[in-house]
Amino acid sequence: MNLGYYPGCALHGSSNDYEQSLRACLGALGVTLSEIDDWICCGATSAHSLNHKLAIALPARNLALAHRQGLAEMFAPCPMCSMQLLRAGQAMASDTRLRQEISTIVEADVDGGTSVLNLIQVFQRIGLDKLKAAVKTPLKDLKPACYYGCLLVRPPTVVNFDDAEQPQSMEAIVGAVGAKPVEWSYKTECCGAGMTMAKTETVLELSGRILGNAVAHGANCLVVACPMCHVNLDMKQRETGEFLHTKFDLPVYYLSDMVGMALGLGAAELGIDRHFVVGGKN
Amino acid sequence: MSRIGVFVCWCGENIARTVDVEKVVNSVAELPGVRCAQHYKYMCSDPGQAMIREKIAAEKLDGVVVASCSPHMHLKTFRRTVAAAGLNPYLLEMANIREHCSWVHHDRDQATAKAIDLIRLAVAKTRYDRKLDPIRVPVTRRALVIGGGVAGIQAALDIADSGYEVVLVEREPSIGGKMAGLSETFPTLDCSQCILTPRMVEAGQHPRIRLYTYSEVESVDGFIGNFKVGIRQKARYVDMSKCTGCGECSKVCPLKRNLSEFDYGMGMRPAIYMPFPQAVPARPVIDKKVCAKIIRNGCGLCEKKCAPGAIDFKDTDKMVEEQVGAIVVATGYKLYSIGREQPSGKLHGYGEYGYGKYKDVIDSLQFERLVSASGPTNGELKRPSDGKIPQKVVFISCVGSRDNAKGMPYCSKICCMYTAKHTMLYKHKVHSGEAHVFYMDIRAGGKGYDEFVRRAIEQDGAKYYRGRVSKVTEENGKLIVRGADTLAGIPVTIEADLVVLAAAMRPADGVAELAQKLNVGYDEHGFLLESHPKLRPVETNAAGVFVCGACQAPKDIPEAVAQASAAASKVAVTFAASELTREPEIAHINEQTCAACFACVRTCPYHAVEKAEIRARNGTLIKYTARVNPGLCMGCGTCVAVCPSKSADIEGFSEEEIYSMVEALA
Numbered sequence: 001m002n003l004g005y006y007p008g009c010a011l012h013g014s015s016n017d018y019e020q021s022l023r024a025c026l027g028a029l030g031v032t033l034s035e036i037d038d039w040i041c042c043g044a045t046s047a048h049s050l051n052h053k054l055a056i057a058l059p060a061r062n063l064a065l066a067h068r069q070g071l072a073e074m075f076a077p078c079p080m081c082s083m084q085l086l087r088a089g090q091a092m093a094s095d096t097r098l099r100q101e102i103s104t105i106v107e108a109d110v111d112g113g114t115s116v117l118n119l120i121q122v123f124q125r126i127g128l129d130k131l132k133a134a135v136k137t138p139l140k141d142l143k144p145a146c147y148y149g150c151l152l153v154r155p156p157t158v159v160n161f162d163d164a165e166q167p168q169s170m171e172a173i174v175g176a177v178g179a180k181p182v183e184w185s186y187k188t189e190c191c192g193a194g195m196t197m198a199k200t201e202t203v204l205e206l207s208g209r210i211l212g213n214a215v216a217h218g219a220n221c222l223v224v225a226c227p228m229c230h231v232n233l234d235m236k237q238r239e240t241g242e243f244l245h246t247k248f249d250l251p252v253y254y255l256s257d258m259v260g261m262a263l264g265l266g267a268a269e270l271g272i273d274r275h276f277v278v279g280g281k282n
Numbered sequence: 283m284s285r286i287g288v289f290v291c292w293c294g295e296n297i298a299r300t301v302d303v304e305k306v307v308n309s310v311a312e313l314p315g316v317r318c319a320q321h322y323k324y325m326c327s328d329p330g331q332a333m334i335r336e337k338i339a340a341e342k343l344d345g346v347v348v349a350s351c352s353p354h355m356h357l358k359t360f361r362r363t364v365a366a367a368g369l370n371p372y373l374l375e376m377a378n379i380r381e382h383c384s385w386v387h388h389d390r391d392q393a394t395a396k397a398i399d400l401i402r403l404a405v406a407k408t409r410y411d412r413k414l415d416p417i418r419v420p421v422t423r424r425a426l427v428i429g430g431g432v433a434g435i436q437a438a439l440d441i442a443d444s445g446y447e448v449v450l451v452e453r454e455p456s457i458g459g460k461m462a463g464l465s466e467t468f469p470t471l472d473c474s475q476c477i478l479t480p481r482m483v484e485a486g487q488h489p490r491i492r493l494y495t496y497s498e499v500e501s502v503d504g505f506i507g508n509f510k511v512g513i514r515q516k517a518r519y520v521d522m523s524k525c526t527g528c529g530e531c532s533k534v535c536p537l538k539r540n541l542s543e544f545d546y547g548m549g550m551r552p553a554i555y556m557p558f559p560q561a562v563p564a565r566p567v568i569d570k571k572v573c574a575k576i577i578r579n580g581c582g583l584c585e586k587k588c589a590p591g592a593i594d595f596k597d598t599d600k601m602v603e604e605q606v607g608a609i610v611v612a613t614g615y616k617l618y619s620i621g622r623e624q625p626s627g628k629l630h631g632y633g634e635y636g637y638g639k640y641k642d643v644i645d646s647l648q649f650e651r652l653v654s655a656s657g658p659t660n661g662e663l664k665r666p667s668d669g670k671i672p673q674k675v676v677f678i679s680c681v682g683s684r685d686n687a688k689g690m691p692y693c694s695k696i697c698c699m700y701t702a703k704h705t706m707l708y709k710h711k712v713h714s715g716e717a718h719v720f721y722m723d724i725r726a727g728g729k730g731y732d733e734f735v736r737r738a739i740e741q742d743g744a745k746y747y748r749g750r751v752s753k754v755t756e757e758n759g760k761l762i763v764r765g766a767d768t769l770a771g772i773p774v775t776i777e778a779d780l781v782v783l784a785a786a787m788r789p790a791d792g793v794a795e796l797a798q799k800l801n802v803g804y805d806e807h808g809f810l811l812e813s814h815p816k817l818r819p820v821e822t823n824a825a826g827v828f829v830c831g832a833c834q835a836p837k838d839i840p841e842a843v844a845q846a847s848a849a850a851s852k853v854a855v856t857f858a859a860s861e862l863t864r865e866p867e868i869a870h871i872n873e874q875t876c877a878a879c880f881a882c883v884r885t886c887p888y889h890a891v892e893k894a895e896i897r898a899r900n901g902t903l904i905k906y907t908a909r910v911n912p913g914l915c916m917g918c919g920t921c922v923a924v925c926p927s928k929s930a931d932i933e934g935f936s937e938e939e940i941y942s943m944v945e946a947l948a
Contacts, residue, residue, distance in 0.1 A: 165633025185636075185755030185762075216757060 003122065004071030004114070005033035006062055008081035008227075009041055015227035017271035018254050022077055022119070024269045025260035029126055029134065033075065036065050042076075042084040045194055056098070057105045059088035064108035075117045079151035079226045085116045087158050118152060118161065119225045119255050120169050128176040136264035138178025144258065145184045145219035146170035147210065149191055149229045164188065170255060174223055177262035184217035186210045191232040200236075204243040207232045211240060211248045222252045230254065235276050251277050284315035284409045287343040288401060289334055291325035291350035293380055298323075300384040302394040306349070310401045315409050317341050326356050331363040338367035345408040349377040349401045370413035372866070372934055377404040399947065406946035410939045416863040419913045421507035422607035423857045424449065428499055428796070431459020432478060432839055433831025433846040434612035435485045440850030441610075442490040446857050449604045450485065451494045451513055454543075456561035458482050459614055463544055463558075463647065465654035465661075467839060468703040469734035475656060479560045486562040492604075496567055498792075500601070502799045505890075505913035506826025507607045507862050517597040519568035519576070520554075524592035527564035531584035531593065532556065540572050542658070546648045548666060549658025554584050554593075558656055568593075608826045608853045609800065611810060612846060613793050615832035617645055618682035618689060618786035632681055632688065635783055636754045641667040642761055643754060643781045645681075646700060653707045663711050665780045668759075672779030675708055676763045677701045677719045678751050682786030684722060690786050690807060695836040697784035698725045702735040704782060705744035717744040718776050720751050720765050728838075747774055754781055787836040800827050801888055810834050820849040823916075824888075825864070828852050867934035868915035869922065871908045876929040878906035882921035890914035891921055 011019040026033065039062050048055035063085060066074045076082035092099040092110055103110045123131065148167050156164040165188060171181040189210055192203030211233065214222055224230050234252040241248045252275065253261075260270045267273045288310050292298035303321040311319040318341050322330045325348060337343060346369065348360045353376045361371035379397040387393040423446050427438045430452030438448045450457070461467075462482070464474035485491055494513055501512035520531075535552035542549045544557040551557075553573040556566045574581035575595050585593040621631050621638040637643045642665045644652070655661040665672045679701050682689035698721065705717035724746075726732040738744045749766035756762070760777040767774045789808040797804045801824040803811035810829045813821045820828045830845040831837065837845070856862070871882070873896060882891045894909035908930075910921075921930040922937070931937055 163633055166639065185757065189753070189755075213755070213757060 004074035010227035020271035025256040061106040142179040145214035286345040288319040290321040335367040372414035414866040429612035430457030436846035702738040
């Protein structure tokens with residue numbers, strides 16, 4: 001399977017461990033990723049809080065590039081990117097005038113026909129049966145709390161993916177590779193996201209709830225599919241513990257780490273050795 | 283040549299301000315067929331009507347045109363006027379020069395010209411008007427009431443007490459409906475069962491009410507005064523005539539752990555059960571989906587224990603037919619189904635509240651059962667998960683109501699009141715408890731209603747937060763409710779023991795199918811349509827079919843009862859005459875030219891056109907033809923439009939009349 005690949009800023013920067021994990025895991029499953037040539041930022045939170053047209057034009061240019069490069073499907077591993085790409089595509093599909101205007105702005109004919117996939121959808125596309133068959137070391141000791149965060153499933157009208165309040169798709173994937181996901185309460189709560197720069201305490205409080213609830217429901221690790229969530233839950237985990245006068249020791253894996261480990265890939269190959277929380281220190 | 287009189291009304295200033303009535307009269311007096319033309323300040327007044335009557339007599343008029351307001355306003359008035367002067371009332375036409383002319387135009391010259399045109403059309407039509415007589419149909423003086431909740435019971439009793447027989451059909455094993463399961467009712471806190479069960483018994487024992495419980499209306503044929511109704515009596519597996527209602531069968535039944543429908547899953551019942559002790563009829567029913575004898579020929583203990591031998595495992599559904607003259611629909615409501623599983627893709631539910639995931643998140647009807655003296659906990663409020671008495675309860679209103687994104691756009695009307703009642707009932711049972719309510723607005727219009735809500739807040743200490751709840755989660759056995767207090771501008775987190783969701787009211791299941799059988803309209807949410815929201819609130823567009831209760835719109839008990847009595851009085855009005863008269867402006871088929879293609883039979887929305895045979899005196903078939911049933915035809919004209927041989931026509935709006943109007947305009 002060949003997929004267009006839109007890494008977004010995080011995967012080429014602070015979260016390059018996520019990209020390493022993706023390339024290792026998907027490569028082992030026979031998926032090739034063709035990075036969109038000359039891609040630009042999706043606009044993230046900044047663009048749509050400042051300028052509506054900019055927030056559509058930035059992702060629209062990436063959609064146009066994918067189309068020009070003959071890629072019908074584009075994998076965007078960051079949920080913020082995939083949501084912005086989807087939103088821009090939908091806005092233009094429902095408004096011809098806007099589409100023409102944006103096409104002029106980005107100097108490319110925005111077709112809007114490129115479909116956008118998140119990481120879970122990529123695994124679904126590969127097929128759970130195929131995943132099961134490829135497992136070499138089932139993760140039978142792992143009891144992950146699958147954490148979707150805000151944007152994988154929201155806004156439901158835009159992403160149109162799984163149940164916005166009680167999603168189950170990630171559980172199905174980690175279950176297929178032998179782990180025993182726990183049912184817990186905070187799978188779609190916010191981790192604090194970009195507030196990590198502006199108002200760290202808010203993030204520590206919100207992330208603390210997520211970590212605490214996962215532990216309370218018997219999880220021994222967290223699974224995420226978002227670079228930002230990983231930063232807040234992994235890198236900030238020690239600080240969160242100190243802030244709440246407690247101690248967490250909960251490894252935070254990308255969904256591709258889980259699948260990769262089950263496929264027999266090592267921690268160094270997947271970039272897990274670069275995570276902050278190693279686990280098992282308590 | 284016709285002798286038509288034209289009477290132009292000023293309507294005070296309403297018409298005369300914009301239309302030069304003097305000029306109109308002078309102009310239309312010249313039209314062919316017009317004998318005389320007059321104007322007057324108020325044609326609908328007594329002197330105005332007297333003028334019309336005098337002219338009819340003096341000029342020997344054979345047609346009248348009144349140019350005034352909409353026929354909706356005064357057609358009946360002027361028909362009576364001309365009838366009083368001895369003219370057939372269907373020889374009167376109205377030209378609407380108010381709503382269609384003076385009210386919507388400014389330019390006096392143009393408005394005057396248009397008024398003249400409108401009258402010219404009416405005159406042209408009048409020349410082809412024929413004398414018509416009202417249609418008379420006989421009446422079966424028996425009524426069918428569908429639904430045995432409080433509205434259906436009230437309607438049935440009122441009709442029966444007026445001296446007419448009633449057939450009352452209820453699909454559950456007992457009548458009583460939702461109200462039978464309520465604890466106490468707002469705003470007086472009187473016990474729901476205490477006020478309802480005497481009415482249920484009365485309905486069950488009334489000599490003129492025939493009760494069909496555990497039954498459903500399967501088919502409806504016929505028309506006002508003459509309905510034929512097919513009723514399916516579902517297999518009960520208990521012979522109602524032999525059973526004494528002793529209840530021994532339920533005691534011996536070993537399969538006791540089935541979720542009770544009456545308790546909305548808050549309690550259990552055996553496989554053979556009466557929904558509740560005061561059920562009417564007090565006869566049990568066997569749940570064929572769980573009974574071991576019916577499924578695999580096992581058990582059979584109840585049959586052995588039953589002294590009168592009333593158990594009949596071989597029972598089957600029975601079809602019965604009833605003849606009635608009028609139908610009252612009182613099928614009631616159900617709650618919006620909260621949570622992940624949704625009946626329609628449109629309703630995305632409220633997964634964030636954890637209904638169906640956390641045992642202690644319940645809906646409002648389930649709460650009613652938990653605080654009801656007849657409920658599974660005998661009125662002691664114990665939460666479903668562990669039976670503990672909740673010390674903090676959060677009530678969330680508008681779950682599914684007034685929510686265009688995930689629920690229904692309408693207000694369910696009763697939730698504000700019953701939520702206030704719930705907080706009171708809770709505080710009366712758990713004095714140390716805290717009741718927290720999240721609301722959007724408090725809508726407490728009604729006699730004693732706002733006072734009731736104030737009492738809940740001020741005397742019983744319910745804490746109200748104006749704002750929504752974003753999420754309910756569970757931690758250490760507590761339900762963490764996160765919401766906003768938008769008046770204080772702060773987020774609120776409450777660690778609750780029980781969460782009660784005031785789910786939106788929706789029409790009961792199957793009401794759309796029933797409405798189609800009855801030819802009654804329904805809105806996009808499935809609520810049945812009344813024929814006029816203000817002036818004909820219980821009638822429907824199907825003659826002889828009336829609605830009451832929550833099947834028409836969300837409403838509380840007093841309103842449902844009032845509407846039921848209104849529907850009953852409309853039934854009594856229908857039955858007051860020995861035969862019914864209907865407007866004669868209906869379709870008729872020219873059977874000589876009908877080619878028997880039956881396009882009209884297939885397209886008629888009222889099923890009023892039938893296939894018929896024309897036979898010679900010796901019985902040989904001459905031809906097939908379509909034939910209009912005058913009792914059913916509503917005069918919509920669809921058959922006229924589809925008839926390829928131009929054999930269908932509408933009396934009073936014949937093609938001849940319509941074309942004459944078009945020609946007059948040309």
